[in-house]
Amino acid sequence: MMQVDRNDIWFNLQQVERGISGNVGKASRVASRVPYNTFSFFDDPTESEIEKSRSNEANLNNIRREINRSEKVLKQKMDDCGAFIIQK
Known part of the structure; x- marks a missing residue:
């Protein structure tokens, strides 16, 4: 079984968050x-x-x-993931 440390998880969450911000922002600009x-x-x-x-x-x-x-749902899910990591 492979172990992952907190920094790896944090880094992955940051990548996901940047992907969400970039793609949702782009979709908003195109749709507007x-x-x-x-x-x-x-x-x-x-x-x-x-x-x-x-x-x-x-x-x-x-x-x-x-x-x-x-965007609201994704941000809430990211906040939930961040809170979960902090609790561990």
């Missing part, structure tokens, strides 16, 4: 970008195009909420 407006000032969009645009906006909002929710 404003989509390119395909309707120009002179175009007259059809009802179908307007509905698709609204649907896409709603989907983007759902994705943004899911990213925020995931």
